[in-house]
Amino acid sequence: MSLKNTKAVIIGAGHVGSHCASALIAKCLFNEIVFIDIDVAKARSQALDLADAAIFSARDMIVRTGDYTDCKDADIIVVCVGTPPDVNRSRMDYLEETIQMVKTIIEPLKNSGFSGVLINISNPADVITHYLQEGTGFPFDRVISTSTMLDTARLKCILSSKMGLKPSLIQAFSMGEHGASQMIPWSKVVVLGRPILQLLEEQSEKYAALNLAEITELTRRAGYEIIQGKGSTEFGIGAALAELAQSIIHDEQKILPVSVLLKGQYGQNDVYASVPAIIGGNGVVEILEIPLTELEITQFTASCEEIRKNYQLVKDY
Numbered sequence: 001m002s003l004k005n006t007k008a009v010i011i012g013a014g015h016v017g018s019h020c021a022s023a024l025i026a027k028c029l030f031n032e033i034v035f036i037d038i039d040v041a042k043a044r045s046q047a048l049d050l051a052d053a054a055i056f057s058a059r060d061m062i063v064r065t066g067d068y069t070d071c072k073d074a075d076i077i078v079v080c081v082g083t084p085p086d087v088n089r090s091r092m093d094y095l096e097e098t099i100q101m102v103k104t105i106i107e108p109l110k111n112s113g114f115s116g117v118l119i120n121i122s123n124p125a126d127v128i129t130h131y132l133q134e135g136t137g138f139p140f141d142r143v144i145s146t147s148t149m150l151d152t153a154r155l156k157c158i159l160s161s162k163m164g165l166k167p168s169l170i171q172a173f174s175m176g177e178h179g180a181s182q183m184i185p186w187s188k189v190v191v192l193g194r195p196i197l198q199l200l201e202e203q204s205e206k207y208a209a210l211n212l213a214e215i216t217e218l219t220r221r222a223g224y225e226i227i228q229g230k231g232s233t234e235f236g237i238g239a240a241l242a243e244l245a246q247s248i249i250h251d252e253q254k255i256l257p258v259s260v261l262l263k264g265q266y267g268q269n270d271v272y273a274s275v276p277a278i279i280g281g282n283g284v285v286e287i288l289e290i291p292l293t294e295l296e297i298t299q300f301t302a303s304c305e306e307i308r309k310n311y312q313l314v315k316d317y
Contacts, residue, residue: 002195005008005031005232006029006030006032006075006249007030007031007070007074007075007250008021008024008029008032008034008055008074008076008077008078008245009034009035009071009074009076009077010033010036010077011037011077012080012081012082013035013036013037013039013047013065014037014042014080014082015094015232015234016082016232016237016238016284017037017078018049018050019036019081019235019237019238020078020080020237020242021033021046021063021233021238022050023129023235023238023239023241023242024241024242024245025050025053025054025063026057027242027245027246028052028058028059028061029242029246029249030252031061032061032062032063032064033047033061033062034063034064034074035063035064035066036066036070036292038104039201040065040191044243047065051063057262068105068108068109069261070265071109071112071114072113072114073198074114074246074292075248076116076117076118077109077114077117077118077119078241078245079102079105079121079128079132079156081098081101081102081122082094082097082098082101082122082123083097083098084232088247092179092310093271095127095310096317098122098123098124098225099314099317100317101122102128102131102132103137106132106135107272108138108241109132109138110136110137117143117248118132118133118138118142118144119205119245120137120143120144120145120259121241124177124179124310125145125146125147125259126145126259126271126272126307127143127310127311127313127314128145128260128276129144129147129272130271130272131311139283140260140263140284141282141283142282142283142284143261143283144216144244144258144259144279144284145259145272146178146237146240146241146259146271147175147177147178147257147258148173148175148176148257148258149240149244149256149257149258149274150178150216150223150236150237150240151220151222151245151257151274152172152174153236153239153240154223154236155172155184155215155219156172157222157279158215158218158219159215162209162210162215163191163207163210164201166189167201168251169191169192170190170191171190171191173276173303174219174257175257175273175274176273176300176302177273177274177303177304177306178250181307182220182295183300183302184212185292185296185300186216186296187296188290188293207284215236236259244256244258244279248279248283250281251280251281252280253278253285255276255288256276256277256279257274257275257276257277258274258275258279259272259273259274260272260273260274260277260287262287262304265287265289266289266297266301266304267297267301267302271304271307271308272307272311273303273304275287275288276290
């Protein structure tokens with residue numbers, strides 16, 4: 001069976017961009033990966049290095065540098081511009097710097113003829129994704145962010161460790177902002193096929209030390225722990241991007257927690273926030289509005305208000 005030609009353009013050839021490319025190569029999703037970066041020499045070196053790695057792939061592929069004309073026939077564009085992370089700075093602290101970088105790519109993207117799915121990774125993810133969608137005018141269902149996909153992975157890792165269970169036995173996700181205000185709908189977390197709140201009640205002795213508030217905070221802070229130790233996060237986000245890209249390229253229609261433009265769902269309008277959504281070949285197939293408890297609705301609403309407030313700051317830049 002022959003594979004159809006597929007192409008990914010990655011804007012930003014730094015730590016995150018290069019690891020995203022590596023993850024895409026490992027999944028054999030594309031036969032062409034193109035880097036665009038203002039640092040042409042660095043982008044070329046990344047492309048050459050990754051092209052070497054691609055030789056060992058099960059699929060023939062080209063990894064190279066290019067320009068915005070390459071966007072026209074791309075299936076996905078991944079935006080990962082920004083400054084290196086600092087453990088003493090929140091994701092919001094990067095807003096002004098990142099917006100200035102993103103401003104330079106808006107017009108080239110608009111004029112490129114691109115008709116695929118735009119995936120933003122740049123932080124603050126939800127705010128930048130909204131800015132990209134509004135600036136380019138691309139259909140909102142084709143402009144998304146990995147957002148809390150990575151937080152969800154971290155949540156599953158933490159629960160797996162604390163409960164002594166395989167991650168595959170845990171169904172859970174984070175919602176809202178990819179940042180400090182994110183929330184976990186504990187009423188919808190399922191472990192061993194049962195709601196976790198029911199499990200904790202039934203096996204209270206076994207899981208007496210499990211503190212859900214503590215796990216929520218550990219999930220929020222997990223990225224900073226990685227940055228403190230090595231200066232950046234890269235492998236996790238690369239894998240998250242590849243999982244999202246796979247659902248698009250193969251039209252898998254997986255349910256993934258991604259940042260999408262809400263239009264009435266969860267009582268929210270005109271805000272990008274992370275919620276469970278079905279992702280297929282054309283981006284967002286459907287936003288799933290799952291029932292939440294009153295407390296969870298309050299927490300999610302507060303997270304959306306934080307994102308909305310932060311998006312207003314963009315107008316000052």
